[in-house]
Amino acid sequence: MSKRKMPVVVKIAMLAFLLYAVVTIVRLQSQIADKQAELDSLNQQVREYQEANELLRQEMQSGITEEDIGELARSELSYAEPGERVFVDTSSR
Numbered sequence: 001m002s003k004r005k006m007p008v009v010v011k012i013a014m015l016a017f018l019l020y021a022v023v024t025i026v027r028l029q030s031q032i033a034d035k036q037a038e039l040d041s042l043n044q045q046v047r048e049y050q051e052a053n054e055l056l057r058q059e060m061q062s063g064i065t066e067e068d069i070g071e072l073a074r075s076e077l078s079y080a081e082p083g084e085r086v087f088v089d090t091s092s093r
Contacts, residue, residue, distance in 0.1 A: 073079040080086045 070081060074081070078086065
């Protein structure tokens with residue numbers, strides 16, 4: 001019995017499929033690396049937000065003091081305590 005050779009068309013088709021598979025795998029691995037970097041960045045943001053939330057939770061549990069209220073009024077609302085004078089710099093306008 002003689003060995004039958006594969007037709008050239010079948011060899012070309014197999015080579016094309018193999019090339020397609022390799023290109024697809026490389027492209028997918030690149031996408032996986034990009035998504036992993038994005039995930040790492042988002043995980044870092046989550047940790048930062050969790051730390052900020054924990055600080056706010058601790059502040060809420062400790063309660064707000066008169067000093068905190070005064071500081072907020074001065075910094076956020078531009079209020080002054082009795083006896084204080086507030087000067088506004090208008091030279092930069």
